[in-house]
Amino acid sequence: MTTDTTEKFLAEVNTLYNSQDKVRREQADSWLQAFRKTSEAWTIANQVLRSPQLTPQSEAARHFAAGTFRQKITLDLHQLDATARNNLRDSLLELLYQYRSGPRSIVTQLCISLACLALQMPEWQNVLHQFTELYGKNPETVTCLLEFLKILPEEINTNNRIPISDEDYRVRSRQLLTDNANEVLQMLLIYLQNSGTNTDYQKKVFECFHSWLQSGEIAIGALEKSPFLSLSFDALQADELYDIAVDVVCEIIYETREIPESMPIIEQIYPRLLPLRAALKRAMEEEDDDKVRGYCRIFTNAGESYLDLVVQHADDFRSIVESIVECTAYQDTEIVRITFYFWHNLAETLYQPRHANIKDKFKDIYSNLVDIMIKHLHYPKDLSTWSAEKRDEFREFRHVMGDVLKDSCLISGSADCLSKPFATLSRQIANSANGNTVDWQEIEAPLFSLRAMGSEVEDEEDVYLPQIMQLLQQLPDHPKIRYAATLVISRYSYWTRFHPQFIPYQLNFISSGFDNEEVSAAAALALKYLCKDCSELLIEYLPQLHPFYLNVTNTLHGIDVFEVTEAVSHVVAAVRPTELLKALQMFCLPIAQWLHEFANKGTSATEKEIRIACDKLEQFSIIIKVVADPKKEASTADVNPGLVHPCITIIQELWPVFDLLLMHFGSDSHLSESLCKCFRYCVVFYRIPFRPLLPDLMERLVTVFGQTYLSCYLWVAIKCVQKHCDGEGTEMTMAMLSFAERLSVTMFSLLNGKKPADIPDVIEDYFRLNLALFDAPITYSQSAIFPSVFQAGISCLSIEQPDALIAIIMYFNKLLNFRENQNQQRPPSGVQTTVTITPTSPTEVSLNAALTIHDTLWKQYGTSFLENIFKGLMYTFPRDIQHEEIHEILLDLSKLYPLECKQWISEIIQQLGDSNLTSEAKNSFIKDYNLAIQEQDWKKLRRITNDFIAVFRRRYLASRQRRDKE
Template identity: 70%
Template structure:
């Protein structure tokens, strides 16, 4: 049998690592994961690792299996077996002393995980030093372990160990050995001769222990390791690791008040690196420049207060970072950005106002540097789409640096930089037609990036810039950038309305260029939003423009243009607002009416167009609501019916026909439900007369289509229109909920919950909404047993969002019952409570709660069974932490005796090799005494 398992193991590992068939690799992965959970995996992994004729991939996977099992399954071994495992791993480490290194690493990871969980293993580091530290052939095993030890102890959160045990063991393994490790590493470094590999490993260990914080930074004062670390920068072979170590040393001295003695030894070593940086820049040695950039930037970030307080003394660091920022490699340039941001933030503090001027020149020069980096290359067509996306993202990050420049150097001075560049290029006759579009687009982009830091009353440079925009070449990329500049400064245009006619014309003509349409849509949106009152007089011109352009646009561009004109319509005087709104909604209504009447004759394009029009209508509803909320103008429209609801009323027959003819289309149903969501949420009082008819239609269309969006919008109805416990409106909504539930129960019988995860999710979110709004009314529902059964059935689903919804429902329901029972004197049965406060609800309500508790009790065993099966096989870790613990705790409070019996019964039927009798008994014991189960002990999923 063992031989068969070994052969299968080798076949599956080979498939996992070499098969070109994705399905076969997935099959192998499933088998190997299951194998790793078995007790048999201990011996087989040892056997595989000891065989020198077994393929390396199999031995590597066996080593990984040891790490996995020690991390998650060490409870399968008693004390004697653990000692045997430790000794076996130490032997294997010696066996693999010549490599491969990846197997050495996995064995060391296993030993660290074991050491952390074996408090009886007290001489870990001395034993390693004795076994592997004396022979040059085995020193690399010791160094690998020393490197991994602090990394794993501080980062592997999967190891099941209590906080107190971790604190004690971490101190024993790391803190108590830090000084000895430092001295050991220094000896190895000094005795390494020309062995670069040993030197690299020593530095890696040193950095790892520094990172863990166990080697105190004060111990580096006058320690030769500090000098060796900087000296290693002169070695090409050691350069990369030396950069890592030096950066780590600097980072650990960031608390300047405590680290000054060490900083005083670091800073003199930084100064000579300035010349090394300049030489690397001249030679365009990207790797060297990157390393020095990391060091100087780390110094700048760590010693920021010293730089600000002693600008002259630490000027060399800032200048070095500035030189790196001007380098041609943008990935190196990016390293400096966080420093410039932190320095600007620090200089903006009132206590540093007197020193800010000292850094003004640096930030002004940085504007020129950023504009230079903003240039697209001349051979842009040769770039891949991915590279273009990366550069676009990088440009936006550079925009943040330009904002920092405005804060320190002043907005007017910073604006002058791109303006001067543009004016020179556009107004210099010598340039003629020789200008590349990149030369103009980059300074335009910088203007856009600075926008948020420019005051609306700026009257010196921006007027000249706006005038200059009229002289730009008619190139699509230049026009795109200029249009976004207008978009960014719409807040400024509000105070400078003389530019509105030109800007409107400039933006509207942009729609004639396919490449500029997106920018034009955005610019129109912001101009209309910020200058809405000023643009009301332009509505007669906007209307034909709107009708024309919306026939050509779709997606985001269409919605942004719709939002734009809606802002202006919303600014119309109240007496005229309905008429203006009807004028702009007429093409939407006509388009929807056309589709509604087509019926089965409609094609996919017709439906897509209808979805666009519904999205437009949603945008109109949203903009009106948001403007009214902002302006507090809900009552400022002296009309019997809100104009938006008037539009909905006029369109109601069309909506009704759309739902009847196309309600099963997932795209159109989503769009129409979004429309009604805005009506329900933003105009609840105005929409209330339409609510009964709307709820009836929802019931009908959900019964016919089983689409989840109808449950989603039903939840909005309950949330916004429930008026409290037992009111007529709430009772009506309960009936509405029950009628939807009857359909839902039919779906669960006809289909598996896993086939309709989105419907399951939204149905139980609807239940949660009712519990939130009117829990006592909800508890009276006659269909509650069926709701509960639907929830139990849905616990088998594997889709995580749906599971979140189901578990959140059970958690919310049980928490509510526990809270209410605490206000009721003890009753018969297992439901217990303490009369903390007098009953706050009628006796009938108390009876309903007791009945509800009885129903829950009847399903308690099934609920426990579903929870534990989910814990073992399907629930993610966050589901366990967010819901399951609370659910079990609530059950323990409500049914203290029954819940223990349910758990015992469920455990008797659960068949899983990893769920041993010891684990079951320990869980029940903890549950009995603490009513706070220890989930980590029973779960087998990672």
């Protein structure tokens, strides 16, 4: 090691690991990362690892050199030709022998490097046989073999950075894993049986076995005949092997979840599970959380995997179920959580009609779970000792426990489940009445359980709920108890509908909750559900609700205001049509008056007043939405179709106020969104009644969008088009098209002055507007804006914001779907392309003209379009983008324009200048892509595209990560 680069490497490693100077360490790291990308790194890493020096500097350098091999084999193997790769393999095998005694971290890095190399070297045959010959016969080197065998399936199944095609991966994975699984199983068994009392050695064997088992390569049949099953359960008795033994046993159980084919091995597993219950109880008595967690995992895995057997043979498997109950009752909530999925699956299975008779056998189990859950629901005595994060975690955990309570109701019945919190509440109220101190937690927990079980309690329940509702007014006046009790009323509002005698009491109970800041949120929610479920029964209370509403909405904030507004809206919506306008005016005119006064203030309005105005507009939106709810039996939107709808009358009265708001605050992003929500609800929920006002709305949208460029106005425009574009060439369709053309003038002006990345929300809504127009594709295709929108879409494909990008991709997919669907009607090449459609049903000529326009645009801009698509797939598109739609695009293009696509692809790929893309890879892809088009093998076209993009992106992303570190 005398070269300057080697000395520099050693010095930089020493600086990285030992220097106290942060800036100097960062410089060293940058140099070393750049060094790793060079071809010279192969040689120097090899030299450093072979050096006999044992100085601290060399030890750090060795670790870095081993990591260098791992990284370069993953990312830079293309730097080596076939001969160099063989030399690299032989060198790594020699190094592994050199470091057979450690350090273990270097052994691990070398094994990872060899596993990655094996996956990418199909010419390297008999990999496992070679390893066994080299390292499997000498006790001194067996640990190297075991480490490699453990790592091999892990790397093959989890390292998605390796640049290899899916097809090559499948072939090589089968060669390395599937074809060797039985041999590996036998080898590991021999090593385990010869291990004596060496638990470290045994642990390595079990880790290796677990890795292969987890990969799914070891067949159940092979496992059935292997002593590994018995040995794995025996290993649970050794503290040193306990953790890995739990992992192995759980994996064995999971792999045998296909019951019919696994019955012979399940019959071996089952008798080995039963003695573990005694071990579980000992661990619980000793409060050994780690042991309890392990046994809990085993029993729960068995319950989940053998669920059908648990149900069909309830008596035989009861011991396993009872063991899971004991785990659920344990004090550590993280252990308790492990069992929840089992309880849900079991309840769903038992609830099926075919298991009606079996369900009774589990009633006591689920009844016991109710008591257990109520116990776990208790907050600690001193809640102030908990951090905010811990409180949030516990709140989330309580809601998950609520799901277990629902499952318990399904199996044990609501009466049995309700009896438990009722008994607890009655007892605590009696204790309090006798002068005993009762902590609020003792009452809040059963109240929460009542709320959680609400969805599974029948409307006609007449035993416990009437008593529970009477109990609520006897509870201690503590804010947390009051909060929980109010939410109980909220949860049982559907029940109150069938028991209206409780309405006056519940209204008073809820109303008084608004006087307490800690309870007001629960009160708002309860009022919303009570009014929703009992709307017709509350009409007589409107005179009292009106002043209450005006008063409370002046003191509440945020979502509480909206929930109270929704509450009274449900009652208003239930009013008879002849009295609806009067009821609406009671609640809407105060909003209108406030907004009118605010709008007249113009620029003198404060930020606080603007926020209040947004809330007022939100309240109005809620009212008009709820009143027009199409889910109601007699939708008010359809009442007296010959007359002006009462909501439209209210909207007309508010229209001058809307104009003032647009004039003075149309450019305010928050207020404009609230106002647009009102417009949107008008269009969506009152389609025909609102139509007389539609021209005014569209005129204002065009004007204000031209002034503000805010996307919310396009958002409303989309709904206008969706609701009123009603077929090819109709009067309304032509009006919507003209509307879109006027909006497009502003949009194209904006695109000329802004980068797409600066206006993603506007771009998204603009292309969704054009998607809505495509409900009349022939009319739209011949519009003046279509070619410009087409070109704009291509240029905007560079955007990285997912929602905007998806909208553009959906747009082009829609275009190609239309063109492909009409493929049998392609016009002659000389058809005139300037035909204008008239407001009549489309003719064959107009259809042909539309198709010709599409063909002309695709042939003119196909290269640019495909170039942006491929660059997006390779560089910028998010990985979770809708690739399905992109593949549809590529498929349709190849079907429609096969000759052109071949030419486009060749030009685009050849022009790509990227060091991560070799000429060989380019030529291979072009050849395969064109051949797939020629053979019309569309599955192949998709596969080779996926492989090409996947291999490139792995390489590119890895290299970019390295650049970012520099």
